Amino acid sequence: MKKIINQANRVVPEMLEGFEATHSRLVRLLPEARAVLRRIPKSPGKVALISGGGSGHEPAHAGYVGFGMLDAAVAGNVFASPNPEQLLAALDELKNQAGILMIIKNYSGDVMNFGIAAEMAAEKGAIIEKVVVNDDVALAGRDKPDWRRGIAGTVFVHKIAGAAAEKGMRLAEVRELAERAVAGMGSMGVALSPCIVPEAGKPGFSLGENEMEIGLGIHGEAGARKTAVLPADEIAGELFARIRDDVGLKSGDKVAVLVNGLGGTPPLELYILARAARRLADQAGLNISYSLVGNYMTSLEMAGASLTLLRLDAELEELLAAPALTPAIYQPAPGQ
Amino acid sequence: MPETIDAGGVRKILLLMADKIIAGRDRLNEIDSGIGDADHGSGMAQSFAKARERLESVPPGADIAALIKAFASGVMGGGGGASGALFGALFGEGAKTAAGKESLSPADLAAWWRAGLAAVQARGKAKPGDKTMVDALEPAARALEENSAAGFGSQTAKALEAARQGVEATKGMLAGQGRSRYAGERSLGHQDAGATSVALLLEALASAWK
Structure with a gap:
């Protein structure tokens, strides 16, 4: 460690x-x-x-x-x-x-x-x-x-x-x-490497050199399955489809998107996922009105990311856009 | 020890329990590493150190319920996590069964653990067979009841044996509660860390009559 x-x-x-x-x-x-x-x-x-x-x-x-x-x-x-x-x-x-x-x-x-x-x-x-x-x-x-x-x-x-x-x-x-x-919300993540709880001193699970885990939680607890590392667009495609079906998103829906890093994945990769999510949303007829990309809910140094989609009505859309002054989300009122 | 436990005896037993968990820290972490975060021992040791501290600050002359209650508050207010809440409930309900009593009989001891088991199940929703602390606690509580006529020495030895068998049985179970259930089939073969902690508590209890 x-x-x-x-x-x-x-x-x-x-x-x-x-x-x-x-x-x-x-x-x-x-x-x-x-x-x-x-x-x-x-x-x-x-x-x-x-x-x-x-x-x-x-x-x-x-x-x-x-x-x-x-x-x-x-x-x-x-x-x-x-x-x-x-x-x-x-x-x-x-x-x-x-x-x-x-x-x-x-x-x-x-x-x-x-x-x-x-x-x-x-x-x-x-x-x-x-x-x-x-x-x-x-x-x-x-x-x-x-x-x-x-x-x-x-x-x-x-x-x-x-x-x-x-x-x-x-x-x-x-x-x-x-x-x-x-x-109206669903999330799903992938991990490319495990994390180490300081008091434990060693990883809680292992992944092979070319292996990733789909659908794990934010502590490294097990996910849905292990697979070979896929290209970003395929990862996004799988996560997007699962969330869309779970939430029941339909063409014409307005959504908020969060591409969240788990701690060990650089913004460069997160933006590639965000690009894929945008293309998938466009194809599905979803209108993205609010987006966040970055480390918002991490798992120590775990490499990986999660995607969240939230269906918006006018009220939720307005509340998301309202100002916030916090250490991690600092946004002015709309138009300012 | 005589065939009733007074406040001094309860104090001694609770200290034995705290020390047993604190000493078991690394082993419990190791057991938890199979399907958990490898931190069950760290959290439990923190909780039981706090429990020991709270117990030691209870003035002499306090009654049994006050001692167990102080101990429970430390367990609950220590390392947190699911184990803090559940082991805190185990002692917190125990304190209620001792209310107003100046000494505990073997039947009272059984009643404490039965009430503790009920509280743990009410809070954690685990059933026997879910690969949790309940799988050691339930047989131990039953053994305390079934052997309450045999005197503390034999009663607590039987309860320890039952708890150990319960721990062993968790190896063959699929986790049905808590974070380890997400591991599904991968949880097979590993013994449950929470059940192991219950067995350590029973080991401390039984050691008071050796």
Whole structure:
């Protein structure tokens, strides 16, 4: 293992200290809780959004804390959910907001720990709703929601729910919009090389020199199948077709596209995938109105990428285009 | 130990459990590397170190439920992940069964683990055969109940044996819950790390009467 670290069991707190030092105008850190909060809280009459999960997915989720997106992000150990005490400490910072929406990726540890924290906070009078993101189409269709993991599409949910909350929408409305996004969204990824959890010191799985894994999750857990490395256009074709069928996208639909790097794939390759996705969308009669390309939800140093397609209606389109001022997504209002 | 456990005895047992998990860190990581992230031991050791810390800060004279509750809060508030939540539930429900009791009989011990099993299943949704901690916990809880007339020594030894057999049986199971289920057939042949941790807890428990 070759990594730029000091001690394997200190990577999360040291990363967070560096994150706060870098983005101190936008965020502040609660060190004990490993929670990143907005430097300037949003006004109390608005709904707050909290997310988080295991570390190793940077810039998720701390990178999405700021105006127009999250109010708090809580970091667990690498690839392990934060515990309920951490989440409760962060929730306590949001207690003056007009309700709280938890955005949870569908992994058992996250669902349990966020669930326990939500129950405990609700006992103390907090008004909390949850949305579980399960955008991964690789292993199961919508008839088996438990088998669908929460992966890169979670970033779109942060953006949409965040913009809705910023507009002053009520908790039930924010939640409904987040669920609408989840219902119209699919993601699927490929890995070309594994990643190494610092405390483990060795890769969690292996891939041959000319081999790739299709449909894996964001921790390197197994995918749908292994195959020889395919050209970018063929990779895009397979991912696109699977997502299109899952979401039920039809000619004339408006969509948002995310080409997400898993950490070890350069932007050069991601843009080749983005080119292929654009051509596939054109052929299918889909109209891309919002695109992101880059490392938005990584798996440490894993080489690979995922594609996310989200069906847009006018409301979702407007919320995606709304301004956001966060460390990882910094976009002005349309036309500015 | 006598045939009831007082608060001092419970404190001793919980410390034995914490130390057993902390000492098992590397072995649990190694077992988890088969189909997991190779971090089960690291997370568990962090959780049980926190549990030990919380237990040690409970003043002398506290009752049994307060001791187990403090221990549970450390497990739940330590390394996080699914294991923090599930092992925290195991002890948290145990604390509830001990409420108001000044000592525990073998039947009380069985009731603790039965309630813990129910809490783990309610939170994690795992059934026996899903290749999880339940596959060691369920037979252990049953053995504690079936042998509660035999005295703690024999009761806990039987529970340990049942848990170990449960761990062994996980090798032949396909994962049905948690992240390892995505490995499908690839999970065959590997023993479950969470079940192994349960067996370590039972090993610590049984060692109190040796």
